[in-house]
Amino acid sequence: MDFASDNTAGASQRILDAILAANAGPAAAYGADSFSAKATELLSEVFEKEIACFLVATGTASNALALGAICPPFGAVFCHQESHIMEDECGAPEMFTAGAKLVGIPGHAGKIGGEDLAATIAAFPRGAVKQVQPAALSLSQATESGTLYSCEEISDLAAIAHGAGLEVHMDGARFANALVALPCKPADMSWRAGVDVLSFGATKNGALACEAVIFFDPAKASSLPYQRKRSGHTLSKGRFLGAQMVAYLEDGHWLGLAKTANAHAVRLAQGLAEAPGVRIVWPRQANEIFAILPRRTDTALKAAGALYYEWSSRRFDAGIAAPAQDEVFVRLVTSFATLSSDVERFVAIAQGRA
Amino acid sequence: MDFASDNTAGASQRILDAILAANAGPAAAYGADSFSAKATELLSEVFEKEIACFLVATGTASNALALGAICPPFGAVFCHQESHIMEDECGAPEMFTAGAKLVGIPGHAGKIGGEDLAATIAAFPRGAVKQVQPAALSLSQATESGTLYSCEEISDLAAIAHGAGLEVHMDGARFANALVALPCKPADMSWRAGVDVLSFGATKNGALACEAVIFFDPAKASSLPYQRKRSGHTLSKGRFLGAQMVAYLEDGHWLGLAKTANAHAVRLAQGLAEAPGVRIVWPRQANEIFAILPRRTDTALKAAGALYYEWSSRRFDAGIAAPAQDEVFVRLVTSFATLSSDVERFVAIAQGRA
């Protein structure tokens, strides 16, 4: 019963098979191989647009390289105050931008509102030399609270950002989980909605270690080959990144994996909602569930071997009643590798049936 | 006939099998898994010392993180002027040290001499505020010229460095190839000779993407967990790094792979030495051969599909006659995956027998 994260899962068999298949014979190093070329081709198809694409092994690298390309050292990146780039990357964006400032914006359920965004940007007037200069908006889809922006919401926020001269980045570590939950296509949820640079995740959704930094305007990617290299993120045996991404995309494998993960989350959320004393904190929209459990439920689940993180109470937003003394605030994540039996057993315990 | 690099090879079957085996079930993320712990344990055994170990996916990351830990922004790293950190990492050491200076030292066959080292360090007096301050010596073993330092030579250079208050780093991207060519143990070629931090490579010798930053004094590694994270080099599914390193080390697999690679190089060098008009530039000591070929030989080899790099004439050192107009300076690299038949065919062509 491991609901700690979608990165405690391994890789999908199909992706592992692709790695094995890619192993045969020599291949050009540093991304000049045919697998990497094929990955770019497939991503261009998926996004219905010619793109520039840079494969790396981690989401932090993907986000930080993307932000480094669109934010100068004296720039500001606007993001949700609980976002991954703000809270969970130990200052990677600061390192890759050579010292830019991340400006956190509060917002219910992990989402930034348009008015808050506009007001925050306005607090950093263009040309006011004492202050860092507005450079980028970074949105997470799905958010750190497991919620989703609709394509319209992304469009609206991107329009505000573009109107103020900012570039728009999307942290898509869970892009697939978001996509399959919304009635839109990859292009709709990204460049058609105004996203300029996308960190397109695969690792949390079944890859071994593979993420793509995608520039929808290839002309803006000119520094990336060098920045990827000097940050140590250009893998010598690049074929193995390419092979993962190809297998991930071919035949809609990525969509199937995400649908599986989300379906487990639907069932888990439903089961918890019916469990006595359990409160679902934010709406379950992708593959993460944030819930407040009675402490006795938490104790029973852990005694049964369930794994999940207690979530920081600091991460609460104003719209939610904080956990009481005898309650625990937790995050549960499902993945393609989650077992239905684990979900059912977890629910049964939470409902006091096991 | 691919002799372009040891990173155009894939991974060894044993290492791929280990990745597959590690895939089963959930595992703690970010390096807290049992495979990573086992890797540290095995490395401690191999080096006969308690170490601190950080697995990453690239050699550039390994070198840059190591240097960042031992050189301040106002420091100088002394290295051979043709070393990988100087010439081939697009400024990674500068990025990870926040702007330190690499000071290149010339030297025959890719090796630094003790007098040159001492004189160069002396040109940066301790406390002379206008100049960057001596902080680290970085040695490559094997060197970029495919040559080796004896353990005594390492000891002598390290003693000079330590005497001047420097830490000693070793770029061991081809540590295994060097080790099996010398009559010494891993500890002799590293910490017993004075190496403080080692970039221990596995990728070029059969791993998919795995390198270890090894601190022989774990107390000096306190910043590494954070620097690895903020540089995006902490893989979420860390088990796959751990599994590679474990398979690499167990049962002497790494030594076998290196011996195979080196044996191919021995045969290739021998065959070339007997080829008309071919000059071996630096002594073949590990798995790289630097040779000057008659242009007609080069043409014949390429026509037959052989792959290898022309080496920069700038990289010549004073002891070697530069290639003539009708000659080409090339680098040939063998690996565990090199085919004997390719070696023989290459030699036959070079010798004008095919």
Add this chain to the structure above:
Amino acid sequence: MDFASDNTAGASQRILDAILAANAGPAAAYGADSFSAKATELLSEVFEKEIACFLVATGTASNALALGAICPPFGAVFCHQESHIMEDECGAPEMFTAGAKLVGIPGHAGKIGGEDLAATIAAFPRGAVKQVQPAALSLSQATESGTLYSCEEISDLAAIAHGAGLEVHMDGARFANALVALPCKPADMSWRAGVDVLSFGATKNGALACEAVIFFDPAKASSLPYQRKRSGHTLSKGRFLGAQMVAYLEDGHWLGLAKTANAHAVRLAQGLAEAPGVRIVWPRQANEIFAILPRRTDTALKAAGALYYEWSSRRFDAGIAAPAQDEVFVRLVTSFATLSSDVERFVAIAQGRA
């Protein structure tokens, strides 16, 4: 009627005279002159402690160098969310720390409260690799809201910081203005209260361009000579910094200047408090007054040529009623060079008497 800032004033005559006097004959460059040595000696006397002292020309340099010495690239600096280092230095602390994160803490009247500090530090657990690590607390004295910490308050906050393993920095751009308003000695307001590194300002209080970075434990200053040099802050004709600081300190000149500035502020605040419709926002404690003026008063003052800044409404804190439509939120600053006649005229206009 220039109340825009205390840096729109020139330098005191005594300090200019000292510059002239220092000009005679040659002097050793880069701070090795006798004036700089004398400055260190006088500062040691003033603070009753042997110190390490580094003179620079700007407050931003002073703050950023100080923070760079006590916060690693993966560290967090805790400060008031409206502090100068957070809002007004265009990312200098981020540059000089090579990418650390400033964590803003809200607090009434520009001051951080102990509970808020403790809670914020606790949100960055030691050893939690995903997050930047608590490294420093930075307090401003006087604050950006013109208020003061008592020595006890500084002590309490420093104790919390030290208890969590942090170093304590004080931004003392207006150290003198604070000091003469409190019943304590320089040592009491700094190291005896737990301050480790002090940015000791002179420019706003009558120097031409002179600030001192003061380490109360000289052993912690070992990197400063190099960091000052490589950031371009080691003046070649260092005698002119030394001469300013010496003249500033000798015969209590600095205290006299600050008393004059504060006395003007007392009178100005008193006059405004009695003006119809004017609200003093935060208590006037040093040489800055934050007030809400009726728009008609603002209009009348500006028509008469008064200079001052409208203050950002964003900088309001929860305890204060925001300005209404027909009101303006302004900052007024007095200095040693303020003319009493200007104060009186300003007050007269505000009170509708002129």
Add this chain to the structure above:
Amino acid sequence: MDFASDNTAGASQRILDAILAANAGPAAAYGADSFSAKATELLSEVFEKEIACFLVATGTASNALALGAICPPFGAVFCHQESHIMEDECGAPEMFTAGAKLVGIPGHAGKIGGEDLAATIAAFPRGAVKQVQPAALSLSQATESGTLYSCEEISDLAAIAHGAGLEVHMDGARFANALVALPCKPADMSWRAGVDVLSFGATKNGALACEAVIFFDPAKASSLPYQRKRSGHTLSKGRFLGAQMVAYLEDGHWLGLAKTANAHAVRLAQGLAEAPGVRIVWPRQANEIFAILPRRTDTALKAAGALYYEWSSRRFDAGIAAPAQDEVFVRLVTSFATLSSDVERFVAIAQGRA
């Protein structure tokens, strides 16, 4: 007899007077004052071109800010291997470029030759991702060896640089000393010869602390206001920088100061050339003399109180016979403040006449 440096001199009386005059009354802070505006105006006149100009207090700041504006973190700055930016700024260019690499080029008498420049640039092929990318050429005028480039030489080097896509920076810490020694105008020695960004020094030639970063294409200066601020180089009482520069330029004051300094050097070089056993190392062209003295002469001079630096033997170039055991290699610098009587006394001692 202080010939240690031109920064051991004080400031010219005229410049000090200007500082005093600028002190009266309030002035807008951070460079928005009328003196700074006037300085830009005068510099535009001097250089016969509309420029963007940023005043700072040190030459290191000026150079580093200039290079940071034209070289990305993954870029290379080509410069003479003995240049000030390479040897004497403790890594400032690396800090302000966020980690770029300085590539030193050897060359007789402190000057870079065209062939060496072209060959060195060619060793960093555009698009070769492993290597830092050619970004800037930095020339020193006068050089660190006290020699001068003719305007034609500057033109030729700049043409090579521009042809390879580089920007051209000039370190003009001694721009005035060079200018008055050559038959050309400021524009000829800078932008007409291809210089894009100039560090225009005044400190060594009579200012208290004042240098200008000058962009001959103002459009390229867009990041400078922010980079100057975040590096702590925007002086709050900016009028004092402006006033220095205005006084420096008005009525040709700067040219007079430089002529005086150079004339002292002419006399000193002449006297030394006639002294027994003294060798002039590089031709005296501006206000610096590099000479090899018999040790007995050195001893006699020092006994008489003469101050000057022994120059690093490492700084020798191939064209010069190194000092013998009983010889000393020294640098002598004259300034506007040098006393003729000191020159004569120095010469007399060197010639054994005193």
